[in-house]
Every structure is written in C-alpha cells, then in structure tokens.
Amino acid sequence: MQTKGNISIHAQNIMPVIKRWLYSDKDIFIRELVSNGCDAITKLKMIKGDMEEELKVTVTVDPQAGELRFTDNGIGMTHEEVEKYINQVAFSSAEEFLKNYTGEDKGGIIGHFGLGFYSAFMAADKVTIDTLSFQEGAAPVLWESEDGMEFTMQEGGRTERGTTITLHILEEEKEFLDAFRVRQVLERYCGYMATPIYLEDLSPKEAKPAPSASDDETEPHVTGTEEEEKQEAQKPVNDTHPLWLKNPRDCTEEEYKETYRKLFHTFEDPLFWVHLNVDYPFNLKGILYFPRIKKDFGGQDGQIKLFNRQVFVADNIKEVIPEFLMLLKGAIDCPDLPLNVSRSFLQNDGYVKRLSAHITKKVADKLNGLFNTERKQYETYWDDIHPFVKYGCIRDQKFFDLVKGSLLLKSTAGEYFTLEEYKARNEGKAEKKIYYTTEANRQAAAVALYVNKGIDVIVLDTLIDMNFMSFMEFGSGNDGLQFVRVDADVSGLTEDTEEGKDIDQAQMEKLFRDALNDQELTVKLEALSDKELPLMLLEDEQMRRYKEMSAMYGQAFDFPAKYTLILNRACDTVRGLAAMEDEETAALLCRHLFDLARLSSRPLEAKDLQDFIARSNQLIALLARK
Numbered sequence: 001m002q003t004k005g006n007i008s009i010h011a012q013n014i015m016p017v018i019k020r021w022l023y024s025d026k027d028i029f030i031r032e033l034v035s036n037g038c039d040a041i042t043k044l045k046m047i048k049g050d051m052e053e054e055l056k057v058t059v060t061v062d063p064q065a066g067e068l069r070f071t072d073n074g075i076g077m078t079h080e081e082v083e084k085y086i087n088q089v090a091f092s093s094a095e096e097f098l099k100n101y102t103g104e105d106k107g108g109i110i111g112h113f114g115l116g117f118y119s120a121f122m123a124a125d126k127v128t129i130d131t132l133s134f135q136e137g138a139a140p141v142l143w144e145s146e147d148g149m150e151f152t153m154q155e156g157g158r159t160e161r162g163t164t165i166t167l168h169i170l171e172e173e174k175e176f177l178d179a180f181r182v183r184q185v186l187e188r189y190c191g192y193m194a195t196p197i198y199l200e201d202l203s204p205k206e207a208k209p210a211p212s213a214s215d216d217e218t219e220p221h222v223t224g225t226e227e228e229e230k231q232e233a234q235k236p237v238n239d240t241h242p243l244w245l246k247n248p249r250d251c252t253e254e255e256y257k258e259t260y261r262k263l264f265h266t267f268e269d270p271l272f273w274v275h276l277n278v279d280y281p282f283n284l285k286g287i288l289y290f291p292r293i294k295k296d297f298g299g300q301d302g303q304i305k306l307f308n309r310q311v312f313v314a315d316n317i318k319e320v321i322p323e324f325l326m327l328l329k330g331a332i333d334c335p336d337l338p339l340n341v342s343r344s345f346l347q348n349d350g351y352v353k354r355l356s357a358h359i360t361k362k363v364a365d366k367l368n369g370l371f372n373t374e375r376k377q378y379e380t381y382w383d384d385i386h387p388f389v390k391y392g393c394i395r396d397q398k399f400f401d402l403v404k405g406s407l408l409l410k411s412t413a414g415e416y417f418t419l420e421e422y423k424a425r426n427e428g429k430a431e432k433k434i435y436y437t438t439e440a441n442r443q444a445a446a447v448a449l450y451v452n453k454g455i456d457v458i459v460l461d462t463l464i465d466m467n468f469m470s471f472m473e474f475g476s477g478n479d480g481l482q483f484v485r486v487d488a489d490v491s492g493l494t495e496d497t498e499e500g501k502d503i504d505q506a507q508m509e510k511l512f513r514d515a516l517n518d519q520e521l522t523v524k525l526e527a528l529s530d531k532e533l534p535l536m537l538l539e540d541e542q543m544r545r546y547k548e549m550s551a552m553y554g555q556a557f558d559f560p561a562k563y564t565l566i567l568n569r570a571c572d573t574v575r576g577l578a579a580m581e582d583e584e585t586a587a588l589l590c591r592h593l594f595d596l597a598r599l600s601s602r603p604l605e606a607k608d609l610q611d612f613i614a615r616s617n618q619l620i621a622l623l624a625r626k
C-alpha cells in the first residue's frame with residue numbers, strides 16, 4: 001500500500017532556508033547525510049554492543065544513473081520512524097531516541113546541525129530512502145520525495161539492515177557526480193568521523209584518464225590503475241581515531257607532525273604544539289600548533305578547525321577561540337558546544353567563555369614551560385612566535401599577565417633577554433629605558449654608539465612592535481618604562497668632560513640655522529663618547545611614532561619634523577667649525593655635516609642628493625686647491 005502526504009508544516013519554512021544555503025555552503029549536505037549514517041551506526045552499537053561485521057557508511061558516485069547514494073548498515077528505520085522522524089519532525093530526534101533506548105549515556109549521538117536530512121534537497125530533484133530497521137520482523141520502507149514537501153511511502157524490497165539515501169542529482173549540481181569532488185568534500189567534513197566511510201566510484205572506466213600505452217608495454221605486471229583504485233576504495237576516506245582524541249602520553253612527536261601535515265596539506269613542520277585534553281569541568285580535546293609565522297603577519301590567517309564529536313563544523317569560529325589564537329593552527333573538538341544556536345549567543349555563553357579562557361591558559365602554560373625548561377630552544381622559536389605572543393598580550397590582558405615573564409627582547413647581537421634581564425644588564429647605563437632600532441642596517445651608526453658603550457640595543461622591527469611598545473609603556477603597569485629608538489636620545493651616550501665646554505651654543509645654533517635656512521632648528525652641544533662623530537640628528541620619539549602610526553592608518557598628515565641637532569663638542573671638527581672665520585666655508589660644512597647625519601638614518605632623495613653630490617665636489621675642489 002502506498003501513502004502520500006505532505007511533510008509537516010515546518011518543511012515549508014525550512015526549504016527556503018536550505019535553499020539559501022545553496023549559495024554559501026552547499027557541500028554540507030554530504031556531511032549531513034554521512035553523519036546521519038554514522039549516527040545510525042552509533043545507535044546500533046549502543047543497542048547491540050560490538051558487532052563482528054564492519055559497520056560503515058559507503059558513499060557511491062554513480063554518474064550513469066545520475067545518483068549519489070549514502071548507504072549505512074546502521075539501525076535502519078521502521079515505517080513509524082520514517083513517519084515520525086522524516087515526515088513529521090524536520091529537526092533532531094536524537095534526544096528522543098536516547099530517552100527511549102538508554103536513558104544514560106548521551107555520548108556521541110546528538111547531531112547539532114538541525115537541518116540534517118532535508119539538506120539533501122539542496123542538490124537533488126529526487127530523494128529516496130530505502131531502509132530496513134534492525135527490529136525483528138520490521139518491514140522495509142521505501143520513501144520518495146521530489147521537493148522535500150510532498151512524499152510517497154510504500155513497502156520496499158530491501159533485505160539488509162540499514163539505510164540507503166539516494167539523491168538524484170540536479171542538473172546544475174552535476175559536480176557532485178564527480179568522485180574527485182565528492183572525495184574532497186568527504187575529506188573536509190568527514191575526515192575524522194568515528195565510523196569508517198568508503199567512497200565507491202561507479203564512473204564508467206573510459207571516462208577516466210587511461211593509463212598511458214607505453215607504460216602497459218614496458219611493464220608487464222602493471223594491471224592498470226584499476227587495481228590501485230580498488231585498493232583506494234578499500235581504504236576508508238577518514239581517520240576514525242584522530243590524534244587529538246588520544247591521551248597525550250600515547251602520542252609521539254612524529255604523529256603530531258604527521259597530523260599537522262595531513263590537516264593542512266603541507267610539508268612544513270610546526271614549531272611546537274599544545275595538546276588540549278580536558279574532561280572536566282567541560283569537554284575539550286584538541287591540538288593547537290604554532291606554525292612559523294611570517295614576519296609581518298598581517299593578513300596571515302591561522303586555521304583552527306572546529307569539530308563537534310568528530311564532525312567538522314567550521315574553520316575559524318571567532319566566538320569560541322580567542323581572536324589572537326587564530327594565528328595558530330590546529331583542530332579542536334568541543335562536543336558540548338551548542339552549535340545550532342546563533343553566534344551572538346555563543347559570544348555571551350558562559351561555557352564558551354570558560355572554554356576560551358582555558359585555551360588561553362594552556363597556550364600560556366606551554367610558552368612558560370618552554371621558557372623555564374628549554375630556554376635555548378625557546379629562543380630559537382622566538383623569531384617565529386613573537387608577533388603572535390605580542391599580539392596576544394595586547395589583545396588579552398589575562399594572557400599578558402600569564403606570559404609576561406617569558407617575553408623576550410632580541411638584541412642586535414642576536415641575544416635574547418627578558419625585560420628584567422635587560423634592566424639588570426644595562427643597570428646604570430639605561431635608566432628605565434630600552435634602546436631599540438627598527439632597522440639595524442640603516443641605523444647602524446647610532447646603534448654602534450650604544451653598543452660601543454656597552455648598552456644592548458633591541459631589534460623591534462615588525463608591525464606589531466609599535467603597538468607592543470605603547471602597550472608596554474602605558475598598558476602594562478610598567479611604570480616609567482620607555483622604549484627609545486637609538487636616534488631619539490643621546491642621554492646614554494654623553495661623557496662628563498671639559499672638552500669644548502667653551503663653545504657658545506647660541507652662536508652654533510645661529511650658524512646652523514642660517515646655513516640650513518631653518519630658523520626652527522634646535523641645536524645642542526654635548527660631549528659624545530665617540531669623538532670621531534661630529535653631530536647627530538635626533539628625532540623626537542613620540543612625534544615620530546605618532547607620525548608612523550597615522551601613516552599606518554592611512555592618514556598622511558604632514559607633521560613638521562621635530563629634529564634636534566646634537567653637536568659633539570668633544571669632536572675636533574666641531575671645535576674647528578666654531579673657530580672658523582671663513583663664513584662661506586663654514587656654511588658649506590654645516591650643510592654637509594647635516595646631510596651626513598641624515599644619511600646615517602635614511603637615504604637622501606632627489607634634490608637633496610643632487611645638492612649633496614654637488615657640495616661634495618665643491619669641498620674636494622677646495623681641498624685640492626690647498
């Protein structure tokens with residue numbers, strides 16, 4: 001007897017929603033149907049215990065019939081169950097199942113995805129369910145629907161326990177009749193499901209690239225790619241025991257690396273990793289890998305794959321993982337996450353907050369652990385991980401509080417210090433100041449002045465560093481700590497000597513102001529430790545940073561450069577200049593010295609460069625005439 005009917009009212013509301021998905025994430029119907037097969041198997045196992053036959057889901061690609069079939073040898077459905085779970089209830093019925101069959105262990109069944117079965121209509125113009133329940137004496141059922149709203153139902157001919165869902169694929173979705181494409185989707189969404197999943201390809205042989213003729217002739221025992229294909233088909237598409245579900249004690253380093261390479265289709269190795277393994281007070285399993293992070297990591301996305309009971313859900317769920325951790329790569333499985341709720345709900349969910357706090361803490365623990373027990377090794381990682389760590393500190397005060405003792409500063413000499421170590425090493429030389437360079441090569445002259453005085457200069461040359469410095473100065477409770485670029489200050493470089501003390505500062509200022517035609521210029525006399533250096537051009541630290549910040553955010557204000565010219569009164573050249581009577585030559589020298597000072601931090605441009613060259617020739621001519 002055949003029955004016809006309309007699928008419950010809900011369906012009318014659901015179909016448009018499903019169709020809308022078509023445009024965003026249509027692959028997911030495969031995930032839904034495969035995970036229903038897996039659920040059916042889990043249910044059977046719960047009732048029957050372990051069974052001898054292999055319980056599996058097979059996905060069959062049959063281009064000739066225009067069909068994609070999902071077969072499982074799980075629990076199957078009776079007439080009443082199809083009626084109830086498919087016709088009446090479009091949403092999850094797993095809860096109800098649990099109440100009926102076990103009452104206790106809820107592990108591993110509840111599908112959170114809501115739209116489940118009906119997503120089949122995203123890609124099909126006809127869907128059939130051919131099913132036989134495990135129950136003694138149950139009759140097979142054949143259900144059919146063309147639009148997900150009207151169906152027919154009759155007794156079927158199936159003799160084996162389980163279910164086959166057949167999708168007659170829509171003309172415009174023909175890609176799902178391509179085994180390669182289907183394998184891709186299976187690997188993405190079902191790659192770590194708990195039940196073995198096989199892909200069966202019924203494409204006609206001639207449609208596939210034939211093995212080249214020469215191969216066949218030269219190698220007698222090549223039985224063709226058919227053999228290979230069979231072997232491939234005998235292997236499940238998925239890994240039913242992902243590493244992150246294992247006890248960390250049972251995982252080897254090679255296994256971690258292999259999982260990384262597999263997850264991210266890469267040949268690169270991660271630097272190190274954190275294995276998350278919590279059962280209480282919430283359930284969380286996962287591995288977070290520290291990848292090699294490129295220098296300016298802006299735009300570089302990490303990838304954390306979110307699973308729900310081994311079913312892949314999404315790549316980066318910002319609401320679950322603290323934003324700064326998104327630079328990491330890995331997989332986490334949160335079985336308790338309410339995935340069918342809105343993202344804004346997740347954001348405010350206490351469970352999610354605890355989850356993300358836990359992840360943050362674990363990552364911090366890992367860094368501190370490395371710092372404390374493998375300092376040298378940790379230092380080798382620092383260049384790769386510091387943008388991530390610094391970003392984390394800025395974004396999350398808790399993270400900063402946890403890792404602040406393990407933050408390193410890298411010196412121009414390639415040594416690594418903590419803040420405390422830096423302070424101790426430079427005690428008495430760099431009062432509460434950290435001297436740094438943004439470009440060790442360009443600023444080499446200024447760097448050398450400090451290094452020669454025994455002061456460590458730190459390299460802070462990534463985008464994040466500018467923000468990080470401000471954070472450390474203002475946001476971290478480090479009262480009075482100051483980052484000073486090597487060309488912003490000479491206080492650490494001056495000597496207490498009498499040399500040149502008689503030079504008149506006002507006179508020198510006027511000399512330079514006139515020569516350079518800049519009446520705003522500030523000139524100061526100091527005795528620098530390097531006697532060979534006549535002058536240094538200092539640029540105000542805060543002003544420069546402000547300028548750089550605005551440039552970074554696309555506001556190109558033309559700030560007046562605020563320079564101070566430091567004349568080294570301990571240098572013979574300066575003393576000579578002060579005593580010089582030939583005003584014209586003095587002015588020439590002033591301009592030249594000024595250019596030299598500028599040159600030591602950046603190249604001269606166009607007009608300035610031309611002037612510089614012309615003046616050099618002029619000076620050489622002067623000397624030659626002597």
Ligand code: ADP
Nearest residue numbers: 036037040076085092093094111115116117163
């Ligand atoms: P959910 O999986 O969240 O319960 P679905 O729409 O995916 O929602 O499925 C609805 C119900 O249909 C399932 O709960 C299950 O009872 C039944 N069902 C679907 N596919 C199968 C299958 N392959 N074997 C047995 N029962 C199934």
Ligand code: MG
Nearest residue numbers: 036111116117
């Ligand atoms: Mg489902």
